[in-house]
Amino acid sequence: MGKIKQTVRQDGLRIITKKLTYTQKVMFSVTSLMGSANDSEESLGLAHYFEHMVFQGTKNRDKDELERLLALYCITHNADTSHLRTRYYGESAKINYKKMVEVILDMYCNPIFPEDRIENERGVINNEIIMRHSSDDITVSENIITALYGDKSLAGRGVIGSKETIATVNREVLLKMHKEYYSPANSVIVVTGDVSHSEVVKMVNRFFPRIVGNYKSQKIEWNNDSCSLPSSQIIQEERPGRECALLCLGVKLKNFDFKERVILSILVKYFRKIVFDELRQKRGLVYTAGAYLNSERPLYNTFCLYAETAVANLDEIKKLMTEIILNKVCLEKYIEDIKQRILAESSVSLETTGDWNRAILGRVVLGEDDVSSLDNYFKNISEALNSIDLGMVERIFYENLNHKDNLAFSIVTNKI
Incomplete structure (x- = not known):
C-alpha cells in the first residue's frame, strides 16, 4: 500500500491518489465543492438537478453513448449531491480505469444540457421528490435536522428542493452554474487503487481543461449554528x-x-x-x-x-x-x-x-x-x-x- 499523494495544479485543481496494491479495482471520483447549500432559497434543488443533467450528453457523446460506455467500463457508477458537494464517481477493473476516467471527466467538463432532456429530468426529479416525501425513514431523518436548525437554515431546508423551486431551471441557468462551480479551483479528483500518481495526473491534465488567469474557488466558509436552541421542539x-x-x-x-x-x-x-x-x-x-x-x-x-x-x-x-x-x-x-x-x-x-x-x-x-x-x-x-x-x-x-x-x-x- 502506498502513501496518499496530492498534486495541486496552478489553476487550483486538486488531484489526490492512494495506491492500493492488493486490489484490481480502481475507484475514481470528481467532485465540485458545491451542493444544495449554494442554492438560493428560490432555486433550492438546482445543484441536485444539475447532477442529473450531467448524464444527459456532452460535446463529444450523446446520452445513449454515455450510458453504453459507463456500462462497458464501470463495475458501478453514480452521482450524489449533499449540502456541501456534488460527486460523480465510478469503480472499474484496473484494465478499464483510464477509459472510465475519460468518460466521467467528459461528463463533468463538457455537459451540453439538451432542452428535451431538461424537461424529461424535471419529471424524473418531481417523482423523486414524491418518493422521498413518502418515505418515513427519509422524512424522520430530514425533519430532525429541520427541527434543530430551522427550515430556513442551510442545514434544515434539505437538498432536493420542491416542484416549485425546480420549475424555473433552464439551460441558461445550468450553463451559468457549470461555469461558476465546476471550475478547476472548485473541483477535486480522487483516485484509489493500484495506480501511478504521475500517470493519473497526466491523464487528468489531458481531459480536464486548464484555466488561465482565474483560480478563485467558489467555496464558502460554512457556519454550524450549534449554540442556539432548536427551531422546533x-x-x-x-x-x-x-x-x-x-x-x-x-x-x-x-x-x-x-x-x-x-x-x-x-x-x-x-x-x-x-x-x-x-x-x-x-x-x-x-x-x-x-x-x-x-x-x-x-x-x-x-x-x-x-x-x-x-x-x-x-x-x-x-x-x-x-x-x-x-x-x-x-x-x-x-x-x-x-x-x-x-x-x-x-x-x-x-x-x-x-x-x-x-x-x-x-x-x-x-x-x-x-x-x-x-x-x-x-x-x-x-x-x-x-x-x-x-x-x-x-x-x-x-x-x-x-x-x-x-x-x-x-x-x-x-x-x-
Missing part, C-alpha cells in the same frame, strides 16, 4: 393507516476535532445499547431502537436516538427516550469493551477503494489542505482511544447532550 407528520410510529430524538453538536469524534463514537455505542436494552429487551415496546451521529461537517452535527414502535406506545417511548438522554451516564462497565470494538472496526474501515475514496473526499470537504494523516488512520484511532478516560467521555456528554431545552423530536405516526 417537535415536528410530527401524521399519515393515516399506519400501525407503527417512527421517532427520532436529536440534539445539535458543535464542530468537533478528531479526538472528540472518537469520544462521540463511544457515546453512540453506549446509547445504542442502552436504548435497545431499555425499550426492547426490558419492556418489549419496540422492534428497532438505537443511536447514531448525523453529520455534514462543518455545516451541521447531530446526535440522535431512534425507535420504531406501535402508535399506542408513542407517548411512553418519547418519555423514556427523553429520560435516557437526560439520565446520568453509567459507562464504567462498558467503556473498555466499547473502545475495543471501535478499535477492531477501525482496523477494517479503510479496506476497499470506495472506503479510501470517500474518506479522502470527506477530509477535503472539511477544508483540509493536507489529507495525508489518513495514512495513519488506525494508529491515530488507537492513540486517541488509549488517551481517552471515563472523565473525558462524561464531560462531552454533559456539555453536549444532557440538556432538556436542546432536545427535539421528529415523528411519523398515525393520528392519535
